[in-house]
Amino acid sequence: MRRPFLALAAALLAAVAAVLVSVQPSSAATGLHVSGTKILEAGGQELIMRGVNHPHVWYTGQTRSFADIKALGANTVRVVLGTGKRWGPSGDVASVISLCKQNRLICVLEVHDTTGYGEEGAAASLDEAADYWISQKSVLTGEESYVVINLGNEPIGNVNASQWIDATAGAIRKLRANGFEHLLMADAPNWGQDWQYVMRDNAQTILDADSRRNTVLSIHMYSVFNTAAAITSYLDRFQANGWPLVIGEFGWRFNSGEVDDETIVAEARTRGLGYLAWSWSGNTDPILDMTVGFDPNQLTTWGQRIFNGVNGIKATSKEAAVYGGGGTTSPTPTVSPTPQPGGCSATYKVTGQWGGGFQGEVKVTAGSSAIRGWTVTWTYADGQTVTNAWNATVTGSGAAVTARNMSYNGSLAAGAATTFGFLGSWNGANSAPAPACTPA
Template sequence: MRRTLATAAGALLAIAASLLTAPSPAQAETRAASGFHVGAGRLLDANGEDFVLRGVNHAHAWYPTRTPQALKDVKALGANSVRVVLATGDRWTRTEAADVAAIVTECRRNRLVCVLEAHDTTGYGEQAGAVSLARAVDYWLTLKDALRGQEKYVLLNLGNEPYGNSGYQTWTADTQKAVARMRDAGFDHTLMVDAPNWGQDWTFTMRDNAGKVFAADPARNTVFSIHMYGVFDTAAEVNDYLNRFTSQGLPIVVGEFGNAHSDGDPDEDAIMAAAQRLGVGYLGWSWSGNGGGVEYLDLATGFDASRLTDWGRRLFDGSHGIRQTAREAGVFTSGPDDGPTGAACAITYRLSDWGTWFNADVTIRNTGTTTVKGWRLDFAFPGEQRLNQAWNARAAQQGRQVRATDESWTETIPAGGTVSFGFNGSSTGTNAVPASFTLNGAVCTTN
């Protein structure tokens, strides 16, 4: 539904007043200097450099096998970031922690800033099956181990379009609670929050209450995301909305937009021009695979980077487009940053099984010629085993998938050397050695 933008002086005063409680930019920068952070209304990277998102959305939740090539392709086309669709498991097949960690590794390998978003909240209050922001936070909490240490490379978009056109009146309180829970759980990442009204905020709920949400974040590290489709079909509407944020020192991103839509014809030229003028980030929807009558939103036909659509050519190559305006994040400028790199490896897995419970001792041998510093071992239990506790490594289980990562005293595996860790667990039925292991994404041999 479309609404005309209107002046709200009282709301602006409320925003300004709420910002008085925020720490100075220097204080906020010091607090979150280990990763992305907000300073003076701008998104800054871990080096304290201004960073403007220029990228696309990719629907990983529906096309997980397409992700590695999609990230390579959008990077080659000039993008500096990608917003990746994840699923909590409530409406679509759950994106597990191991998969999330692999996505982050691929983003880093391609020198892309990764914006991860939980999609199952879309249209909550109006769309059947949509879940609340509180439920999305439950999901994020299960990913904490996979996301720990990635604050320099990853932004967390708490929930996609978290309200439809019903129930949006609770957006402010619910968003404040969601942010508070994330901070209480120890997440230091920059958090991104979407507007209600299917992301388009025609009721101005986010616009008029963003200051309250920002001030309620103890880290002062929240970015706001508007989705611009049919509501934003004139340059006046685009400019007015974005100016309301930037003039108040509130960080805003156009998290989704297109060149057409069933609810009206968005003015993508005005969106891109205003974003460039104001230094506001944008992420076009979406790389490929759209259905349900909105196939026109594909940037590439059939996930083929050599067959960009008119929309894709406009976004990547047009005036104020990605190739012309994107700048790589400063954290990548010193050289490739792949995260832990794959290595030649061999695994010894010694199982001691006592029927309903078991111990496993695991030795990782670096059979390559270079030192591995920082490792991640992935494998799947062959039956109904449940991990209890681990030593000399941190370990987490999702379904049958297990991921073990180094402790500070086991992080280095010299060429020809080994590290060992162990864990215990419970089991029902037959216990056995996992069939395969990967170390930092590389398949290992087993002894």
């Protein structure tokens, strides 16, 4: 009787172990991983993607683009690859990852051949895309802190969009069965725009298909999302259900019927959602190019909007913690004097830093009496310069910098505060100056 009992006990232990594995929390994942609606790095720091798409498979010689995209403030780049079914095959994945890492960018890798499957006859299936990723496993393993695998671009067209459910779940299971630990990204059907709401209404099914609980969903926003109401309604559903989401592609409102990019970036900032704009350069439709001929010194209207807008990349991007970023830098914050009656005080901090550039923020606080305006001044000790600013008018003369309130943030009640931000350049050192505040 002892042996059957032992056998039963062993079976029960195996069953319990299987259950424990199947409900393994996302925090057990290697490298980048999902936690609720957030994407976290291995050390637990939140990563909010701010970047662009780069059409690498069609322009493999444009390797300088990685450095240029980083220099404009991005923390992530989504890189177009090919399986060989339509484009490629991309056999240079190791080089692409190296370029991302050299330039301190999180690398979202996607295969483009799947675009419009079921409607586009030449498209690859998600199963074929999974086979491609498996063929690249040797160069992907060990890069889980730097690489996100985007299963396939816009993998289903408008014909029988519901096939997306089984195809996406199957691709996720196939990669997990082959030992992939990476954060996976699943694009929506309907050429990425999910206008039939197949992804929205079956999101939990896809998330549950991942034994690692490490998949983020991705919506592409173009003309279907041409109003604030359409954008917020879609995002509200994901937020209410606690589903992880990124905006993996979007364009800009170049006419009244196109995507409302200003609402997208504003909502992304408010909700803490990542976004990856399309695209750096080289489109057959050049109106979606951010640069002219891959030249970062020739930003198009779209490039100016996405990089320099109030909710754009420069204003909201923080370098990944795996590269030493995470929104904090080494300078010690300046301790401001206690506000005096009728006066104001200011604190200065660096919120992000990269080679040759940084992002800063100044908080202005009214004293024990209300003020109707403010001026903040400081002097740099290390040759830094301010190159762009928002929520204040900032001017410079040599090392001296002067910032004055805008019409909408000058009046502050007693003890109330406002902030303004800026981008700057530095070389060698980037110590924090001591700002002074003068009420108007």
